[in-house]
Amino acid sequence: MADKIYWKSIEEKDNPELFYTNNENEFSSGSKVVDELVEGFPKSGNTSRRDFLKMLGFSVTAATIAASCEMPVRKSIPYAWKPEEVVPGVANYYASVFFSAGEYNAILVKTREGRPIKIEGNKQSIITKGGTSAKAQASVLSLYDGARYKGPRKGKENISWEQADKEVKSKLDELKQKGAKVALFTSTIASPSTKAVIKDFIAAYPNVEHLVYDPISYSGLLDANEQMFGIRAIPDYQFSKAKVIVGVGADYLGTWLNHTEYETDWAVNRRVSKQNPRMSKTFHIESVPTVTGYKADVRIPVKPAHEEASLIAIYNIVAGKNIPGGYSNPKIEAAAKALISAPGEGLLVCGINDVKVQLLVNAINLALRNYGNTISFERPVYIKQGSDAAAATLYDGLKNGTYKGVLFYESNPVYQHPRGKELADLIANAELSVSFANRLDETSSVCNYVLPDNHYLESWNDIEVKAGIINTVQPTISRLFDTRQFQETLLTYAGKPANYYEYIRQYWENNFFPKQSRYPGFLAFWDNTLHDGEVVLNINPATVSARNINIDDVAAELAKEISSYGEAQVKLYETISVGDGTYADNPWLLELPDPVTKVTWGNYIVVSPSFAKKNDLLPDLNSKEYHVLKLKVGEQEIELPVVAVPGTPEGTFGIPLGFGRTAVNHDLLKNGKNAFPLLKSGKEICGNVTFSKTGKTEKLAITQTHHTLTLKGLGGVRTRKIVKEATLEEYIKNPRAGNEDREEILHELVTLYPTHERPGHHWTMVIDLNTCTGCSACVVACNAENNIPVVGKDQVIRAREMHWLRIDRYFTGSEEDPTVVFQPMLCQHCDNAPCENVCPVAATNHSSEGLNQMTYNRCIGTRYCANNCPYKVRRFNWYDYAGNDSFDKKWGTGNDEGLASYQLGLREPLSRMVLNPDVTVRSRGVIEKCSFCVQRLQDAKLTAKKENRILRDGEAQTACQTACPTNAITFGDRNNKEAAVTALFSDERAFGVVEELHTLPNVLYLTQIRNTVEEKKV
Amino acid sequence: MSNKFLVGLWDHEEVFLHAAEHLTHDGVEIYETLTPFPVHGLEHALGYRDTRLHTAGFLFGITGTTLALSFMTWVMTTNYPINFGGKPYWPLPSFIPITFELTVLFASVGMVLTYCVRNRLFPGYVPRIYDPRTTDDRFAFVFDIEGKSEEEVNQLKEICRKNGAVEVKERVFKDDETL
Amino acid sequence: MHAYESEFREPLIGPSVKNYTQITDELVRPTEGNPPLSWWLIFGLMATGTLFFLFCLGWTIWFGIGTWGLNKTVGWAWDITNFVWWIGIGHAGTLISAILLLFRQRFRTGINRAAEAMTIFAVICAGIFPLLHTGRQWLDFFIFPYPNTRGPLWVNFNSPLLWDVFAISTYFTVSVLFWYSGLMPDFATIRDRAKSKTRKFIYNILAFGWQGTAKQWQRFESLSLVLAGLSTPLVLSVHTIVSFDFATSVIPGWHTTIFPPYFVAGAIFSGFAMVETLMLITRVVFKLEDYITINHIESMNKIIVLTGSIVGIAYLTELFIAWYSGYLYEQHAFYNRALGKYWWAYASMMFCNVVSPQFYWFKSLRRNLWVTFILSIFVNIGMWFERFVIIVTSLADDFLPSSWTYFTPTWVDVGIYVGSICLFMTLFLLFARTFPVVAIAEVKSIFRTSSAVAKAERAKQQGATHEGYVGSYQVGVLDKDAKN
Helix, strand or coil: CCCCCCCCCHHHHHCHHHHHHHHHCCCCCCCHHHHHHHHHCCCCCCCCHHHHHHHHHHHHHHHHHHHHCCCCCCCCCCCCCCCCCCCCCCCEEEEEEEEECCEEEEEEEEEECCEEEEEEECCCCCCCCCCCCHHHHHHHHHHCCCCECCCCEECCEECCHHHHHHHHHHHHHHHHHHCCEEEEEECCCCCHHHHHHHHHHHHHCCCEEEEECCCCCCHHHHHHHHHHHCCCCEEEECHHHCCEEEEECCCCCCCCCCHHHHHHHHHHCCCCCCCCCCCCEEEEEECCCCHHHHHCCEEEECCHHHHHHHHHHHHHHHHCCCCCCCCCCHHHHHHHHHHHHCCCCEEEEECCCCHHHHHHHHHHHHHCCCECCCEEEEEEECCCCCCHHHHHHHHHHHHCCCEEEEEEECCCHHHHCCCHHHHHHHHHHCCEEEECCCECCCCCCCCCEECCCCCHHHCCEEEEEECCEEEEECCCCCCCCCCCCHHHHHHHHCCCCCCHHHHHHHHHHHHCHHHCCCCCCHHHHHHHHHHHCEEECCCCCCCCCCCCCCHHHHHHHHHHHHHCCCCCEEEEECCCCCCCCCCCCCHHHHCCCCCCCCEECCCCEEECHHHHHHCCCCCECCCCEEEEEEEEECCEEEEEEEEECCCCCCCEEEEECCCCCCCCCCHHHCCCCCCHHHCCCCCCEECCEEEEEEEEEEECEECCCCCECEEEECCEEEECCCCCEEEHHHHHHCCCCCCCHHHHHHHHCCCCCCCCCCCCCCEEEEEECCCCCCCCHHHHHHHHHCCCCCCCHHHHHCCCCCCCCEEEEEEEECCCCEEEEEEEECCCCCCCCHHHHHCCCCCEEECCCCCEEECCCCCCCCCHHHHCCCCCCCEECCCCCCCCCCCCHHHCCCCCCCCHHHHCCCCCHHHHCCCCCCCCCCCCCCEECCCCCHHHHHHHHHHHHHCCCCCCCCCCCCHHHHHCCCCCEEEEECCCCCCHHHHHHCCCCEECCCHHHCCCCCEEEECEEECCCHHHHC | CCCEEEEEEECCHHHHHHHHHHHHHHCCCCCEEECCCCCCCHHHHCCCCCCCHHHHHHHHHHHHHHHHHHHHHHHHHHHCCCECCCCCCCCHHHHHHHHHHHHHHHHHHHHHHHHHHHCCCCCCCCCCCCCHHHHCCCEEEEEECCCCCHHHHHHHHHHHHHCCCCEEEEEECCCCCCC | CCCCCCCCCCCCECCCCCCHHHHHHHHHHHHCCCCCHHHHHHHHHHHHHHHHHHHHHHHHHHHCHHHCCCCCCCCCCHHHHHHHHHHHHCHHHHHHHHHHHHCCCCCHHHHHHHHHHHHHHHHHHHHHHHHHCCCCHHHHHHHCCCCCCCCCCCCCCCCHHHHHHHHHHHHHHHHHHHHHHHHHHHHHHHHHHCCCHHHHHHHHHHCCCCCCEHHHHHHHHHHHHHHHHHHHHHHHHHHHHHHHHHHCCCCCCCCCCCHHHHHHHHHHHHHHHHHHHHHHHHHHHCCCCCCCCHHHHHHHHHHHHHHHHHHHHHHHHHHHHHHHHCCHHHHHHHHHHHHCCCHHHHHHHHHHHHHHHHHHHCHHHHCCHHHHHHHHHHHHHHHHHHHHHHHHHHHHCCCCHHHCCCCCCCHHHHHHHHHHHHHHHHHHHHHHHHCCCCCHHHHHHHHHHHEHHHHHHHHHHCCCCEEEEECCEEEEECHHHHHC
16 A cells, blocks of 8 residues: 655645645745736846846845745644544643563653654653653654554565455464464563453464563573562562662663663662751672663672672672682672661662572572562562573574464564574565564564554553553554554454454453452543553562572582683673664664763774773774774674773673664664674673774764863862762761852852842752763653754764753763763753853843743854853754755755755654644754743643643643653742742752853752762772 | 136145245135145145044044944833843943944044045046146146236246246136046 | 154165156056966966855855854854954054054055055955854844844844944944045046046046045045044954954853953954065065065064064963963863864964064064065964964863864865955955055155155265165265264
8 A cells, every 4th residue: 555645735635736836936926026026027038138137136135035034835724623632732641651672661642733742751650650761752753753664565565454464364374274383473561451362362373372582681580580489570679668779780770671660769769858868878780881880879890700700799798608709899898798787678689681690689689688678579570571482492493494484573583683684584484474563673674474563652552560550552643554553463363353442441341440449330440540541450469489499509600600701701781772772763862872971873892991092992082983893702793883981890892782773764774783693692791702903993973072070270180060979978967068169159159230030930940960860861852842853973973963951971080980970961041141142133032030042033043152151052053954944955965964854754744743833943053952841831831820820839840850760850930939949949969060150050950979988989 | 617727837845835835925826736645734835724524523423422322222221121141231331342333433434425525526526637747746736817818827827937837838628528 | 844754764665766757657557558477377366266265155055054064062163263363364454554654654655555455355354254154144134233023123232243243344444445545546646647538437436536636635634644543443442352252251261351452463463464475475576676665574574573472472371370360161271272182273373473473583584575475474374273272272172071072174164264365365466456556645755755766865965975775775874974
């Protein structure tokens, strides 16, 4: 079937030819004057000199007008039948859940005129509590992805559903007759109803086997739990209860398991105040730096092998054993002692996918009586259920022909499986291969049938990520393309009525309705659940008891294994941005700087600065040319540019997974190299690595070449007071700790001028550096909310990224073991804004509510304001990034490479559906910057006004604030004495960046407090 | 107006200057004085009044000052007051540069215009050229001899020669004469 | 009658110039007949360059400022560097005609005409950049305070960029007026020599119908005096205001109170250098050695060594104050300038602006044409680097290390800069062809006092016995002078 056609107006739809001819002579309609002028010219061939001059004069003027008044023709059509609930200009929110690529977020979907445009956290969720992750925020863009399948396909050609069903069904039947096995290969399925559907399907086709495989596998953890507790599930880690948290290579604030939940919980004990000057103590043992490590009170850099070895050491200390092969150092001992000192209040988590390791971890936690306290099996977590065996089974099955057919749902083994390449051929040769992928990926492109699933924002579904806590997924837009939900497809083949909605309701009525007491009738139950998006059922908690396993042997075995690793190891890890690669074709995520390395659009090898120095692999920071290194792991080789990251220990090579996608719909999306082939054993750590220099260099789109705050100035070694830190002890002694100089600074700020009145609101933001994890969800949220263009790798290399909100990353201390602070930097809305004074055309000025306003129409783009901004938060539209210019887009960018936004089709009607209609799309040549989400403020004010009341605190919220899983951002009206922000604004920890300039920023930061003893830091 | 002139030409400014003194002293009526470059003291010798051009310039300047100041004040305080970077609505220091520039601008432009008007200078104006060399190396006195008798003219010629004129000639313009 | 001038003061007009007619002939000749081949060659080259300049302009406007090397942190680089550089160059002309006139420096007469022309062309080149560097050049008219339907929304009178607009347009206007009022009499001279009717006609229009009557000359003198009085503060104000672009900002390395005097000195410095570069070529091409003499060159070199040293002191003061301030950001800005990633720019600036002019302490070098020519080029390069250093290094590393970047130009940046030089030269060459490059009337007015011939003659009248040398010229010397 043909691609769906998008049209701007009835006229265009009905009579395109006419429409386009009209468009060509743009002066034909609208201006009478112009018409007359045009009439004035003789139609005959010979034009006199005067005509020529007339023409010249006219065209010059015309050109000027055309250039200056950017008013592209926009036609709006009224609703013939207005859908209920849809009020033009008013947003509707629908509760849903983002469960994909191993991420779980309970969300609200913001729709405008029936278009989902933004993901918000669902504050009612008891799991993620309103927190969101970068991927969840970006998932809305994938709804409007040009790479989505527009309908069922056979090979490369489009076919109808009827044909597809006929052929696939007959093939299935045929295989059933033959008794040939068919594999249904999926990633973790947390949907009870879907599981039921699959059960029905298997009932109809007993020859189908359901294989569950997660590319980022937690098989080790699951198996360990099965061995130890007889339950193959992930326990419910309760970070909020933990006083001492020791992480071993587990990036629980960034990517590990259900990290959004863990972030929210972690923050509970990290939020210090005078009233509650207590906080948890976190140790982090890791090789490749992660946000979790950088946020830890005590970060213990060890090479990958020692991540495992350190566990043996901890076990030795905790269990009073003496198993050889452990790796220890004072900090690790301190960590172990801290755990011992807090029995039942500690938590040890480890991210290494290895049964032995996880058994050891379990044993330690058991010994510390953490089970039942900080770790519980009451409500096991189903976020990951896959097993590494499944992948092997599929591979062997296809190889030796036990599997004649294979169906892929939410899984992309060709890309994500170590043996992907071979799998590709095997799949291609299978008798039946079907992919249910909703957009182009490596696996679906080798399958002989693609039966596209709906995007989750178009689907019905339910997700049970924790036993008895169920979220609903509901469609927020009618299907954009001729797709069909996976479940309905299966139901069709199972010969059941293909209505998944009815199916779910039925399933809920039978299984979940009885498990709750709140609602008497099912309808009430169902409707309310849909509304809230989440329901908690009363279930009888699973009771588990630890079996007796000889941990010492396990440890000894592990020690043996570690000793075989050799000097250097590779550590494969997920990045916050693209994760396991499922979303590696999402421009928002690709352009999101990794909080640790600050690299966008591609992956690299993370090494220690000392290693880079030794082998002179230090990059040229001016040209951003990075040396390319070749790594050899077993028979696998990989070539990637080298990034030296402070805090990486020697003998470590970190490689982010999820890059190097090949089946994407534009070359610009093919970034970096695929590291999954190295993930042979499913374990992130590969030993016996050899490296060799290639002599090649490659440009990396890095947004912050690392600089430490400590600088050699003419006055000797001094540190910029941009971020302020203190230890907990210091803070308890003196709440101003680390922030002592502020009093004096404020005292020095004198002015001759009278200050301006703030009669109404005075918008203010306070960001707690202590709870900011740098997870960057806010950055993507800002992108989505404010229509921030994607500029692409080439432009980022030229340092022209457009993000209004960025996460600044500062190192202090030594390169081997630095202290790191993440600082979200956005327009500070200074009351004495340097940028406002210098604009010659008054395009930026100050509102009576303390907002630093930008008038795009008035801006001529002198960039003086950007130069004079001490915070460098103003962004200039170097090109027609957003496609909002009156200039022809076809003309590209002269001597630069083409624009990502254009080449990725982000300026096409489909992708533009994601634009927020409340925010102007900026044209070429104007400055833009954070507006404190003024459109949201106006919305909140109007709501209050309509209800004829005063605006309540917390009603007006910025996009970054709502996205933040740790509530590090507080926003509100400083004129409101009760507002939370007012208290924080005058808090002893509050400080502004380079306040001594007397810019009077309306954004303040709270000092970073570390629960550590001063000596330990050095 | 008259078309008949007597032109006396000198080749040395000092001699010419003496001549000017004598002629004015003798009360000879000089119709026009032409020199290739400004001869210092000539205007005194001819008893010219000082020019008031600079006074005009001053007045123009003052106009510029007041105009600039009042306009900016009106814009920033009355017509469209905007808060720029917390500065007051009437930031006097910010006005100084523009005020100064406009003062100079008005003074100069005004003066030059006055200068052109008073000197009858404008593109395309065709002057009477009594002798082309007066812009080269000759200093000239021009006497109106329209309707003067033969001997009066000779007398003039005589005076000129006596005062060191290197050449004395009559110049008659046709009514439709151009360059 | 004439202001007394010591016989020992070196003549400003060469010995071969005997009388007024000769002056007229020699100074008008370049505008008559065909120019020398050398002229055609240079002109052809420069005209081509100008075309490329226009191409780059079109390229920039069509595709956007993105075609330049700028980035999120460095919002200005070559564009404003060129702007300030040209404006600086544009300072010598008015300075020579105004300040030197007030100080009654006779040597100005030989060079003021060309210098003023140069000023005007330099200001034209300069003016292009602020208009070009905006993101939406087609909306540049927003910067003018005109009544409009947006409120009316006026401009922001707090913005130094707006002050620039006024300063530069005023400066341009006044320079043109000053220059042209001086040109009228000379055009009249050309007119009266002209053979063909059309030539007469054209030059009469250009001369505004100048006659040269005593009254005209009287007003002429008064006008030039007052204009000089106005231009003197004006010329100082222009670069002061340009320096405000930086001085009033908050960026370390920009926010400096020393800027106004330091910029003005720098402007004069570079201005004179450019005048020399041009004069040295012109006097050869048009054989004007007798009017633009070694003496002129030397006087200019003296000014160059003076202003150069002032600039040098300013650089050192900046460094000292940065250290003395104890303000880390300021300190880093200058540390970074001298030893940071742009050290090479700073080094070339220091060498060209501070070291090279010091050669002029030696008379022999001051009077050596080749040395002068080469150094004048050096100074121009140095002054360009000064602006580059101030603008780019300060921006590249300002307050937040997270935003630090590095600027690398694209071919468009280079094209526009080189192109603007070609435009400037083209204009100047055309000027030299059609206008009298030396102020004829003014030179005549000093002939009796300062020409070698006149001096010799006068010496003889006063009974000079034997001959002596003043500078490179042979003149009569009186006994009493000879004795001591």
